[in-house]
Amino acid sequence: MTVWDRPEPPNRPVPLDRERIVAAAVALADEGGLEAVSVRKVAARLNAGPMRLYGYISTKQELFDLMVDEVQGEILPREQPGDWREALLVLAHRTRQAALRHEWLADLLGSRPALGPNGLALTEATLAALDGLADIDTVMRAVETVSAYSAGAIRREIANLRAERATGLSKREWQRASGPHVTRMLATGRFPALAKAVHDATDVDAETSFATGLDWILDTVATKLTQPPA
Structure with missing residues (x-):
């Protein structure tokens, strides 16, 4: 039985339900990451005893599942775009x-399939956008490809944000601080391709990088969706 199927226990003097528990857990994670979330800390946030929470959740993983489902409700668009490409673009950007907004989500992207109501609705919206465009196996590989790109790019961006906070250096400041070392290494002539990238490549922000990569991925998906069956 999943956490969504299990009935909630009756309320006691301190009002408690899964909605309040999840809201408290999300707030803790937003403040300090997943390591800041525990049954004891959530209970303290709610002024309740830790044992009371076990009437609503059995494990911390169940709590994480509920937290992810809560945020997936923010990702769901109000209206389903008519075009498959626009639908996948919207879902990826959202x-x-x-x-x-919730950096801890990056640590949980790409894990086991989400079985909560919002997670299932998100999966339905994704598959519905591609329904009828190709056989189901092609559709599944397309969805997996877009999902893998999005998760990887998001994790990289969040990791860079965390590094900025940990070092106190912005991207530009880190580049300037690392510049002398990189210049010395490139001067050895051992890294010609890297030297070309450092000197000639356009430096773009994270949003532009994400959008460009996503467009390229969707271009590839489009060729697979239009290929005749083998």
Whole structure:
């Protein structure tokens, strides 16, 4: 029986339900990451005894599942775009925006399939956008490909944000601090391709990088969706 199927126990003097528990857990994670979330800390936030929470959740993983489902409700668009490409673009960008609001989400992206109501609705919206465009196996590989790109790009962006906070250096400041070392290494002539990238490549922000990569991925998906069956 999943956490969503299990009935909630009756209320006691301190009002408690899964909605309040999840809201408290999300707030803790937003403040300090997943390591700041525990049954004891959530209970303290709610002025309840830790044992009371076990009437609603059995494990910390169940709590994480509920937290992810809560945020997936933020990702779901109000209206389903008519075009498959626009639908996948919207879902990917909304996932990135949710992860920037809740950085801990990046640590849980790409794990086991989400079985909560919002997670199932998100999966339904994704598959519905591609329904009828190709056989189901092609559709599944397309969804997996877009999901893998989005999760990887989001994790990289969040990791960079965390590094900035840990070092106290912005991207530009870190580049300037690392510049002398990189210049010395490139001067050895051992890294010609890297030297070309450092000197000639356009430096773009994270949002532009994400959008460009996503467009390229969707271009590839489009060729697979239009291929005749083998």
